[in-house]
Amino acid sequence: MIGLSLLDDLNDRQREAAETIDGPVLIFAGAGSGKTRALTYRIAHMVREKRIAPEHILAVTFTNKAANEMKERITRLIGDDARRLWAGTFHSICSRLLRRYGEEIGIAPNFVIYDEADQTALIKQAVSIADIDSQAYTPTRIRWAISSGKNELLDPQGYARARKGPFDEIVARVYSRYQQALRENNALDFDDLLVKAVELLRSRPKVLAALQERLRYVLVDEYQDINYAQYELVKLLSARERNICVVGDDDQSIYGWRGANVGLILSFQADNPNTRVIKLEQNYRSTQKILDCAHAVIRVNEDRAEKRLWTENGAGDNLVVYEAVNEEEEAAYVAGVIARQVRNSGTRYADYAVLYRANAMSRNLESAMREKGIPYEVVGGMSFYDRGEIKDLAAYLKLIFNLDDSISLRRIINKPARNIGEGTVSRLTQLAHAEGVTLFEACRLAGDESDLRKAQKEAVLHFYSMIRRLHEDTADMSVSGIVKAVLERSGYTDALRASGKADDADRIDTLGELVTDAVKYEQSADEPSLGGFLERLALLSDLDKAEDLGSSVSLMTVHASKGLEFPIVFIVGMEEGIFPHERSMADQFQLAEERRLFYVGLTRAQRMVYMSHARGRTIYGSPHEMIPSRFLKDLPPESIDRKLDADSPLMPRMFGDEEAAVREQTVLAGGIDITDVLRRARENMAAAASQKQEELRAEPTVSEEPSIAPEAKKRKPAGAARKKAARSPAKQKTAASVQPLGTGTKVVHEDFGEGIVISVDEKSDEPAVTVAFVAKGIKKILANHPKLKVRR
DNA sequence: GGACACAAACTTTTT
DNA sequence: GTTTGTGTCC
Numbered sequence: 001m002i003g004l005s006l007l008d009d010l011n012d013r014q015r016e017a018a019e020t021i022d023g024p025v026l027i028f029a030g031a032g033s034g035k036t037r038a039l040t041y042r043i044a045h046m047v048r049e050k051r052i053a054p055e056h057i058l059a060v061t062f063t064n065k066a067a068n069e070m071k072e073r074i075t076r077l078i079g080d081d082a083r084r085l086w087a088g089t090f091h092s093i094c095s096r097l098l099r100r101y102g103e104e105i106g107i108a109p110n111f112v113i114y115d116e117a118d119q120t121a122l123i124k125q126a127v128s129i130a131d132i133d134s135q136a137y138t139p140t141r142i143r144w145a146i147s148s149g150k151n152e153l154l155d156p157q158g159y160a161r162a163r164k165g166p167f168d169e170i171v172a173r174v175y176s177r178y179q180q181a182l183r184e185n186n187a188l189d190f191d192d193l194l195v196k197a198v199e200l201l202r203s204r205p206k207v208l209a210a211l212q213e214r215l216r217y218v219l220v221d222e223y224q225d226i227n228y229a230q231y232e233l234v235k236l237l238s239a240r241e242r243n244i245c246v247v248g249d250d251d252q253s254i255y256g257w258r259g260a261n262v263g264l265i266l267s268f269q270a271d272n273p274n275t276r277v278i279k280l281e282q283n284y285r286s287t288q289k290i291l292d293c294a295h296a297v298i299r300v301n302e303d304r305a306e307k308r309l310w311t312e313n314g315a316g317d318n319l320v321v322y323e324a325v326n327e328e329e330e331a332a333y334v335a336g337v338i339a340r341q342v343r344n345s346g347t348r349y350a351d352y353a354v355l356y357r358a359n360a361m362s363r364n365l366e367s368a369m370r371e372k373g374i375p376y377e378v379v380g381g382m383s384f385y386d387r388g389e390i391k392d393l394a395a396y397l398k399l400i401f402n403l404d405d406s407i408s409l410r411r412i413i414n415k416p417a418r419n420i421g422e423g424t425v426s427r428l429t430q431l432a433h434a435e436g437v438t439l440f441e442a443c444r445l446a447g448d449e450s451d452l453r454k455a456q457k458e459a460v461l462h463f464y465s466m467i468r469r470l471h472e473d474t475a476d477m478s479v480s481g482i483v484k485a486v487l488e489r490s491g492y493t494d495a496l497r498a499s500g501k502a503d504d505a506d507r508i509d510t511l512g513e514l515v516t517d518a519v520k521y522e523q524s525a526d527e528p529s530l531g532g533f534l535e536r537l538a539l540l541s542d543l544d545k546a547e548d549l550g551s552s553v554s555l556m557t558v559h560a561s562k563g564l565e566f567p568i569v570f571i572v573g574m575e576e577g578i579f580p581h582e583r584s585m586a587d588q589f590q591l592a593e594e595r596r597l598f599y600v601g602l603t604r605a606q607r608m609v610y611m612s613h614a615r616g617r618t619i620y621g622s623p624h625e626m627i628p629s630r631f632l633k634d635l636p637p638e639s640i641d642r643k644l645d646a647d648s649p650l651m652p653r654m655f656g657d658e659e660a661a662v663r664e665q666t667v668l669a670g671g672i673d674i675t676d677v678l679r680r681a682r683e684n685m686a687a688a689a690s691q692k693q694e695e696l697r698a699e700p701t702v703s704e705e706p707s708i709a710p711e712a713k714k715r716k717p718a719g720a721a722r723k724k725a726a727r728s729p730a731k732q733k734t735a736a737s738v739q740p741l742g743t744g745t746k747v748v749h750e751d752f753g754e755g756i757v758i759s760v761d762e763k764s765d766e767p768a769v770t771v772a773f774v775a776k777g778i779k780k781i782l783a784n785h786p787k788l789k790v791r792r
Numbered sequence: 793g794g795a796c797a798c799a800a801a802c803t804t805t806t807t
Numbered sequence: 808g809t810t811t812g813t814g815t816c817c
Contacts, residue, residue, distance in 0.1 A: 421793045559805045
């Protein structure tokens with residue numbers, strides 16, 4: 001029987017998760033615990049063994065990518081039956097629901113979905129109408145506030161009641177106007193998809209009953225990231241059968257800022273009597289040392305469900321914490337390690353991911369990668385779908401699909417330039433208001449009665465009839481045909497071609513990709529339609545496209561890395577104010593989320609993690625001194641190697657050509673390992689501090705601050721140095737005594753004890769070495785000093 | 793009406 | 808370092 005062999009692939013816990021089908025189930029799935037495996041086998045088991053029709057199963061995920069992956073893997077297990085499953089993101093499922101039943105609550109089926117830019121534009125208008133000082137209340141901040149309200153299913157009235165304060169009062173007013181404007185444009189924003197779906201299910205029992213009849217088994221992935229609106233939706237859908245299975249990991253909840261509520265997974269058991277709780281704690285991904293570090297970090301958080309990952313994988317290598325001079329050197333280190341390893345140890349570029357806290361930090365890494373000729377891919381951030389030309393084309397399509405969409409109309413009425421400027425548009429807006437018609441209709445009326453100049457009238461009318469005709473023609477055209485027609489008839493491509501700029505040639509290529517995208521969509525969709533394609537455009541992000549990472553290093557935010565795994569992971573910018581982020585440091589709850597974010601980053605790695613922090617960093621163009629992240633302190637010292645670069649301020653500077661050579665060497669070696677030295681130095685710090693003054697008085701050749709001394713030397717006039725050199729009795733002995741003292745040599749000093757050479761200054765008048773002493777810290781000493789011996 | 797130049801403001805994470 | 812808005816000039 002297929003079922004037996006199917007579940008044989010699972011461990012006991014996974015199997016329990018797969019076999020428990022009826023009633024509420026809560027699965028805590030730790031990072032790398034084979035969650036997707038358990039889930040896909042669970043669904044396969046339901047269909048194959050339990051003879052449950054696939055259309056009775058709803059699987060909700062957080063990203064399109066997760067949904068697609070699940071579908072693919074289930075298809076591999078049970079074949080084409082998998083196509084009959086309902087699987088998708090919250091947003092795509094709600095969108096489908098609303099296209100189908102939206103009219104019940106007054107939503108026309110050709111609604112368009114507004115993205116953030118559209119929302120902001122609409123809010124700007126609402127603000128100007130409401131006569132609010134837009135300086136103090138930026139549209140973006142208002143958008144955030146409205147969105148957070150919607151996440152909690154607050155309508156404008158509810159918002160006004162629930163949130164007090166001068167800002168919220170303004171928000172409530174704008175919110176109300178904003179909703180009205182959305183209605184006028186026959187548009188829904190991201191959050192509305194959820195809000196309206198809940199409204200539909202709550203107010204139309206027949207619709208709800210029909211859906212409950214169909215969707216008898218509900219499965220929700222990444223449940224720790226659910227917000228109240230999503231929670232309510234799931235609750236409604238699963239209320240009849242109560243076959244609700246949720247999977248998540250509270251330790252990986254990193255979207256609280258977006259309304260996600262970790263409390264909802266932690267209270268699932270209380271909400272649903274007789275919940276079966278299953279914990280997947282065996283990790284198949286990482287080494288024990290990585291898990292030790294991750295656990296050491298996450299255990300600091302309170303209010304988490306107790307669990308600890310374990311693995312049968314080996315201990316692995318120590319994780320590395322690298323201290324960089326600044327962000328450029330940090331990036332150079334990362335690129336250097338990757339280049340060296342790919343060259344020497346048979347890894348591929350695709351084995352590496354570099355994670356950072358904020359998208360803006362990708363820049364330095366990108367240039368370091370380019371410098372070393374490393375192929376890389378930035379995942380997320382400025383997406384294909386965010387590019388201006390794509391959004392322009394999308395605006396055309398949206399307008400053609402839904403002629404009421406004034407935001408899209410405004411965007412493209414003068415793209416390419418048609419001599420319809422701001423003045424004309426505002427007159428058209430007035431006209432629309434006066435006549436009580438849509439902006440598009442106002443364009444038609446412009447010819448008759450407005451006080452526009454003749455040239456403008458003609459331009460507007462021409463625009464109107466072009467859109468009108470495209471709208472009428474869509475009925476019997478394929479989606480890709482419509483896209484092509486828009487590009488041609490709007491004159492968009494022609495304008496780009498005529499400009500002759502290199503950027504514009506690229507834009508033409510980008511638009512070509514969108515045509516390809518449309519063709520692919522036609523081939524893959526069950527019932528291709530313009531509406532379906534627009535939905536894809538609105539709900540698909542770049543992350544979902546990231547399939548072909550075959551041969552390049554992946555650069556992405558830690559957030560974007562959730563759910564992914566890589567053999568070797570770099571986490572850069574481990575500094576206070578960066579990670580944890582400045583704006584999360586004051587609030588305990590947000591700080592806990594930052595910590596979880598770091599946990600997510602660590603647990604992406606299979607074999608190795610390199611963390612780095614810089615002593616200095618340029619932020620908004622001005623330099624800042626940085627303090628290492630507090631999270632680094634929680635890592636178990638025995639699983640960490642600390643490294644730094646030859647050019648760190650801790651090191652004396654080198655002069656001449658050798659500087660580059662030495663730095664190259666240390667970078668190639670992956671930095672200088674000073675773990676031992678630093679640890680023991682810290683242990684002996686108190687003793688060292690009290691004795692320091694004496695030592696210095698007794699030993700004049702030792703400089704207290706080696707990082708400064710060479711600088712001072714550099715500034716001396718050449719004559720002084722020469723004089724000193726001539727006087728030096730050590731000169732002839734230089735070569736012989738310095739040679740054995742290479743970087744990394746272990747030495748013993750009669751007074752300072754054991755140490756390790758961290759750099760050699762041969763270009764100086766008197767050859768010197770900088771030694772990190774276990775007990776006394778870092779000192780610069782003459783290379784041929786009689787008290788210094790090489791240790792074996 | 794549109795293009796350009798400059799100044800100012802502003803920076804988290806995204807379905 | 809970037810994007811966004813404002814002002815000026817054609």
